[in-house]
Amino acid sequence: MLQARHVSISFGGLKAVDDASLAVPAGSITSLIGPNGAGKSTLFGILSGFLEPDAGSVSFLGQEVTGLAPHRICRLGMTRTFQLAQPFAGQTVRENIAVGSHLHRAQRKAALAHAESIALRVGLSGRLDRPARDLTIAGRKRLELARALATEPKLLLLDEVLAGLNPQEVSEMSPVIRSIRDGGVTVLMIEHVMQAVMNLSEHTWVLNNGQLIAEGKPADVTRDPRVIEAYLGRGAAERLRTSGNEAHA
Amino acid sequence: MKTLYAILVLCGAVALLPAFVSSGVVLNLVIMTLYATLLGQAWNILAGFGGQYSFGHAAFFGTGAYASAALQVHFGVNAWLCLPFAIVCGAAVGALVGALSFRYGLRGSYFALVTLAFAEVFRILANSVKFTGGGVGLLVPLKSSALDFQFQGKAGFLYVILALTLAGFLLSWWLKHSRYGAWLTAVRDNEDSAAALGVDAFRVKLQAIVISAGLMAAGGAFYVQYFQYIDPHLAYGPAVSVEALLGPIVGGLGTVFGPLLGAAALKLLGELTRNLMGDAPGVSLMIYGAVLIAMVTFLPRGIGGLFQRLAAKAP
Ligand SMILES: Nc1ncnc2c1ncn2[C@@H]1O[C@H](COP(=O)(O)OP(=O)(O)OP(=O)(O)O)[C@@H](O)[C@H]1O
Numbered sequence: 001m002l003q004a005r006h007v008s009i010s011f012g013g014l015k016a017v018d019d020a021s022l023a024v025p026a027g028s029i030t031s032l033i034g035p036n037g038a039g040k041s042t043l044f045g046i047l048s049g050f051l052e053p054d055a056g057s058v059s060f061l062g063q064e065v066t067g068l069a070p071h072r073i074c075r076l077g078m079t080r081t082f083q084l085a086q087p088f089a090g091q092t093v094r095e096n097i098a099v100g101s102h103l104h105r106a107q108r109k110a111a112l113a114h115a116e117s118i119a120l121r122v123g124l125s126g127r128l129d130r131p132a133r134d135l136t137i138a139g140r141k142r143l144e145l146a147r148a149l150a151t152e153p154k155l156l157l158l159d160e161v162l163a164g165l166n167p168q169e170v171s172e173m174s175p176v177i178r179s180i181r182d183g184g185v186t187v188l189m190i191e192h193v194m195q196a197v198m199n200l201s202e203h204t205w206v207l208n209n210g211q212l213i214a215e216g217k218p219a220d221v222t223r224d225p226r227v228i229e230a231y232l233g234r235g236a237a238e239r240l241r242t243s244g245n246e247a248h249a
Numbered sequence: 250m251k252t253l254y255a256i257l258v259l260c261g262a263v264a265l266l267p268a269f270v271s272s273g274v275v276l277n278l279v280i281m282t283l284y285a286t287l288l289g290q291a292w293n294i295l296a297g298f299g300g301q302y303s304f305g306h307a308a309f310f311g312t313g314a315y316a317s318a319a320l321q322v323h324f325g326v327n328a329w330l331c332l333p334f335a336i337v338c339g340a341a342v343g344a345l346v347g348a349l350s351f352r353y354g355l356r357g358s359y360f361a362l363v364t365l366a367f368a369e370v371f372r373i374l375a376n377s378v379k380f381t382g383g384g385v386g387l388l389v390p391l392k393s394s395a396l397d398f399q400f401q402g403k404a405g406f407l408y409v410i411l412a413l414t415l416a417g418f419l420l421s422w423w424l425k426h427s428r429y430g431a432w433l434t435a436v437r438d439n440e441d442s443a444a445a446l447g448v449d450a451f452r453v454k455l456q457a458i459v460i461s462a463g464l465m466a467a468g469g470a471f472y473v474q475y476f477q478y479i480d481p482h483l484a485y486g487p488a489v490s491v492e493a494l495l496g497p498i499v500g501g502l503g504t505v506f507g508p509l510l511g512a513a514a515l516k517l518l519g520e521l522t523r524n525l526m527g528d529a530p531g532v533s534l535m536i537y538g539a540v541l542i543a544m545v546t547f548l549p550r551g552i553g554g555l556f557q558r559l560a561a562k563a564p
């Protein structure tokens with residue numbers, strides 16, 4: 001459904017994304033993991049049209065979308081959320097979601113009604129008339145998700161919608177994400193909460209220093225020595241193995 | 250819906266005014282208040298609803314004024330026909346300014362400065378070109394007939410400016426209740442989020458400045474008919490730009506009634522200071538400045554916001 005081929009981008013001297021190729025199959029929940037500063041959000045920026053890559057190409061539903069403006073990509077059916085939730089602060093939750101609903105609905109009434117139904121799906125029904133600025137972090141993450149969902153995307157790019165939530169909130173959000181996929185929306189999610197990655201995604205990609213270093217089933221990937229080293233530092237896999245052996249002995 | 254009724258009742262009441270009031274002073278005060286409301290409404294569409302703060306709305310006002318005046322003076326065109334022409338010219342200048350600044354992603358103070366620069370360039374041009382009468386300005390030929398958009402008394406002008414303000418009210422109301430308005434306020438509040446939700450921010454802002462400039466140009470054309478005279482300073486000077494932005498800021502940014510509340514409050518204040526201190530030059534500007542500082546400090550959401558807060562507190 002989504003394919004990135006050899007995309008690279010640098011900021012000054014820093015190669016934030018370096019020759020990364022990745023694919024997201026339709027109907028899946030795919031995750032993108034990696035340590036802080038690995039370039040995950042930057043890669044999202046490229047996929048969604050906010051950043052133009054220095055090299056490489058992105059195609060969505062068989063169509064070349066490299067360098068296309070974000071709103072054009074959204075209209076093709078790919079919508080993103082932001083790691084730092086960016087609500088329309090002065091507007092109510094309902095009005096926030098309705099902006100997404102308007103993509104396919106010209107009538108104000110229809111958009112507001114649709115926004116309500118979306119709020120129900122993500123658990124924001126009780127806060128429809130609150131100004132978005134009054135929401136907690138968890139509420140803002142839900143709103144971010146709701147707005148994106150309201151555009152009725154085929155592919156949803158979620159940038160850490162679970163970060164900053166407590167364990168209970170995470171366990172409330174996870175079924176929401178699964179139900180979105182079950183509703184026919186493909187999901188690509190950046191996530192640090194490993195438990196959620198394991199639970200939710202069928203396939204995961206690992207980014208480190210701008211490079212994709214591993215992919216596969218989450219359970220397999222987390223055992224990959226390269227991935228362990230990326231997270232814990234050079235030699236960590238070796239140390240873990242030997243300490244594991246000692247424990248066995 | 251409630252807002253719409255309020256608009257219609259209000260405008261209906263003002264329309265009945267000439268039947269009961271014959272004082273030219275009072276009618277003039279009402280006309281000037283509505284005129285300031287119109288300028289405020291125009292600015293409010295772009296800045297209040299769209300978040301693009303212009304310091305140079307005179308560029309659109311002056312273009313409307315000169316378009317109308319020049320057609321009448323040089324070609325003898327009927328003044329009523331000049332009005333739509335003036336609106337189109339103002340809107341075209343709006344499109345030009347918008348296309349240039351929004352294409353290059355100018356925001357905030359950069360956008361404000363560019364609009365100010367445009368107004369100044371136009372002022373200098375108007376000062377030096379024959380077509381606009383140079384520094385002397387243009388005097389619209391006296392006709393004193395309603396068929397020529399000139400009236401014997403004040404009532405005729407009152408109806409015209411009332412109709413224009415009504416158009417401004419309806420536009421503002423529409424922004425509160427339409428997809429376009431939702432997109433515009435979304436761009437104002439967060440352009441990246443809006444883009445991620447499929448909103449073409451460039452296009453939305455461009456449309457806003459075109460509408461805003463068109464309305465502002467209508468104000469310019471009205472000015473020319475009412476005072477029958479225009480010169481570069483009146484048309485493109487900073488006073489008009491300030492008048493356009495002061496009302497909505499005082500009355501309530503991005504609201505339907507903000508420009509009216511602000512215009513009325515400022516007119517009242519202006520009359521008071523004039524009665525108290527006479528016509529000393531600069532006094533009114535100082536008062537305006539002080540009011541602006543006070544508003545921004547204590548009532549960031551304007552008089553309208555104050556009413557809302559009081560209404561929310563009331564049991
Ligand atoms: N606009 C920018 N200008 C300069 N450097 C940037 C810019 N955006 C990102 N970077 C740098 O690129 C690198 C990758 O950043 P990115 O935000 O993509 O990481 P991330 O994987 O999303 O990290 P996190 O898990 O902390 O969100 C970082 O070193 C960051 O400082």
Ligand SMILES: [Mg+2]
Binds near residue numbers: 040042083
């Ligand atoms: Mg990130």
